[in-house]
Amino acid sequence: MKLVMMGCSSWGLAVVVCFMVMIVNPNPSSAFTSRQVKMIKEEEEEMIRRNLLSNGLGLTPPMGWNSWNHFHCDIEEKLIRETADAMVSSGLAAVGYKYINLDDCWAELNRDSKGNIVPKASTFPSGINALADYVHSKGLKLGIYSDAGRQTCSKTMPGSLGHEEQDAKTFASWGIDYLKYDNCESDGTSPKQRYPIMSKALLNSGRPIFFSLCEWGQEDPATWASSVGNSWRTTGDIEDNWNSITSRADQNDQWASYAAPGGWNDPDMLEVGNGGMTTDEYRSHFSIWALAKAPLLIGCDLRSMDNQTHEILTNKEVIAVNQDKHGVQGKKLKKDGDLEVWGGPLSSGRVAVVLWNRSSSKARVTANWGDIGLNSSTLVNARDLWAHSTKSSIKGHISADLESHACKMYVLIPQ
Numbered sequence: 506m507k508l509v510m511m512g513c514s515s516w517g518l519a520v521v522v523c524f525m526v527m528i529v530n531p532n533p534s535s536a537f538t539s540r541q542v543k544m545i546k547e548e549e550e551e552m553i554r555r556n557l558l559s560n561g562l563g564l565t566p567p568m569g570w571n572s573w574n575h576f577h578c579d580i581e582e583k584l585i586r587e588t589a590d591a592m593v594s595s596g597l598a599a600v601g602y603k604y605i606n607l608d609d610c611w612a613e614l615n616r617d618s619k620g621n622i623v624p625k626a627s628t629f630p631s632g633i634n635a636l637a638d639y640v641h642s643k644g645l646k647l648g649i650y651s652d653a654g655r656q657t658c659s660k661t662m663p664g665s666l667g668h669e670e671q672d673a674k675t676f677a678s679w680g681i682d683y684l685k686y687d688n689c690e691s692d693g694t695s696p697k698q699r700y701p702i703m704s705k706a707l708l709n710s711g712r713p714i715f716f717s718l719c720e721w722g723q724e725d726p727a728t729w730a731s732s733v734g735n736s737w738r739t740t741g742d743i744e745d746n747w748n749s750i751t752s753r754a755d756q757n758d759q760w761a762s763y764a765a766p767g768g769w770n771d772p773d774m775l776e777v778g779n780g781g782m783t784t785d786e787y788r789s790h791f792s793i794w795a796l797a798k799a800p801l802l803i804g805c806d807l808r809s810m811d812n813q814t815h816e817i818l819t820n821k822e823v824i825a826v827n828q829d830k831h832g833v834q835g836k837k838l839k840k841d842g843d844l845e846v847w848g849g850p851l852s853s854g855r856v857a858v859v860l861w862n863r864s865s866s867k868a869r870v871t872a873n874w875g876d877i878g879l880n881s882s883t884l885v886n887a888r889d890l891w892a893h894s895t896k897s898s899i900k901g902h903i904s905a906d907l908e909s910h911a912c913k914m915y916v917l918i919p920q
Contacts, residue, residue: 550732553704557767560713563735564766565828567683567715567800569604569648570597571774574745574804578610578659581628582636589643591807598645600819601828604683604715605640606648606802612662622651622663622672637680648683648715649676653699654690664690665703673706673714681714686734688720696720697729704733717771717800727760731768736800743773745781747910750790751863755837757797761849764798764834771800778805778814785911788891791817792859792914795827796835796847822890823914826857835859839876846872856885856917862907870913871904877917885917 557563570588572580589605592598611633613623624633633649640647651657651672652664665672665686676684686703688696700718707714716734718726726737739760740753757772764770775794777787794801803818810818826835835849835857843864851857856877860870874881887896887903891914898920905913 553701553708554732554767556708557716557732557735560708562713562715563768565830565832566769566798567604567717567736567802568602568824568828569606569646569683569801570602570803570807571604571606571608571648571685573608574743574774574776575779575806577608578661580607580610582631585636586639588807589640589645591810592645593643595807595810595815596819597803597807598643600821601824602801602803602818603644604646604648604802606650606683606685608650608685609657609659609687610661611650614661614663616663616668620668620671621675622665622668625662632679633681634679641680646682647680648685649679649681650685650687651703652687652689653696653703653720654688654692656690658687658689660690666692666699669703669706670709673703673710676707676714677710677712681712683715683717685717685719688723696724696726700730701733719771722756725760727763727770731763731765735767736769736771738771738773740772743776745776745779747782747786750776750782750786750793754793754797757799758837761797761834761836764832766830766832769798769800770834772797774800774802774804775818776804777817778803778810783910784813784817785908787814787817789861789910789912791820792823792890792912793847793861795823796849796857796859796914798827798832798834801827820890822888822893822916826851826890826914826916829857839872844868844870846870846876848872848877850878851916854919856919858903858915858917859912860903860905860907860915861912862909865909867906867908869904869906871902873902874900879917879919884920886920888916888918890914890916 613625617623637647654664654666656664707716718730718734718737721741722739730737739757743749743753753772757770760770777791829851831852833850838848839846845861847859849857858872862868884898884900887899
């Protein structure tokens with residue numbers, strides 16, 4: 506018998522992780538069996554998962570703003586400061602939006618002589634640390650972007666491949682609270698190999714940083730990423746059109762059972778307010794993302810929101826479904842052509858339901874109690890989250906006549 510200590514390292518919150526394996530082996534020089542290696546790996550993954558949760562990050566889906574959908578590479582520090590101002594003045598911060606996230610194109614093409622990533626002097630002359638201080642002074646959090654490859658997707662700045670520890674410590678020193686980590690210009694290895702390296706680097710950085718994996722769902726991250734990060738993309742990039750919204754909702758839906766507090770499926774950021782869809786379509790988009798416990802990351806220009814966009818994004822009752830402490834992702838429960846019922850359980854025995862007309866004409870959509878897991882004799886009060894009204898003592902089913910691409914969203918409260 507011999508005692509072997511391996512995988513000993515120090516990660517965030519002064520947690521020391523060591524794995525000890527007792528091996529009965531008549532030949533001390535022989536290697537570990539594949540079963541023993543698998544056990545060690547599983548223990549390590551579970552410890553990382555516990556550390557992620559102990560950081561208190563992602564216990565509910567993150568809410569905030571990201572620069573990419575509207576601005577792409579056209580970002581600079583004045584825009585980010587004005588966005589933080591607008592997050593507060595518009596009331597978005599008051600209903601739960603906290604993150605102001607830079608996407609691609611914030612850094613210089615080349616690292617400095619010490620290998621450090623450098624903010625782009627022409628667009629972020631004050632530096633990221635000063636920007637973080639400003640965002641924090643508003644009661645908000647600052648997010649940043651990097652890539653698990655040699656360069657980012659824009660090819661205008663370096664990725665973090667081979668610089669994970671260095672970049673994680675840099676981000677922490679700047680006061681960063683969130684990292685979106687893309688998957689362009691890689692070395693050809695699996696994301697399953699590259700993403701855990703940054704995960705450990707962040708845990709070792711000395712600062713809690715929400716880790717958002719963005720490998721576009723290529724290797725089914727829902728099945729493995731809960732031990733690596735706090736959210737993981739299940740789809741390719743979203744676009745501001747109906748086909749993109751519906752296809753990403755469907756792709757994300759298949760992974761519903763893998764979401765839980767601390768780790769969320771991510772069908773990509775919100776397009777609400779960017780102008781490519783109707784109000785009904787944006788309301789459906791927001792409803793399904795909220796029900797699916799997706800990150801609610803606004804992608805429009807907060808400085809020029811119209812009233813309808815503001816009304817959608819600040820609907821406290823819909824947001825409450827997304828942020829429900831039960832943390833169960835709602836999913837598609839019934840489909841009749843393009844007429845669908847989505848739903849899921851909430852805390853205190855309540856049920857969230859979305860009646861969704863994805864067809865090109867007006868139609869009636871019905872959810873029977875059996876479709877959504879309720880006993881046929883149950884009486885409920887149905888709270889309409891968009892009309893802000895309640896129907897009492899409903900039994901058996903709930904129906905709505907819906908315009909093309911429109912939805913109704915309810916919380917059903919059993920009596």
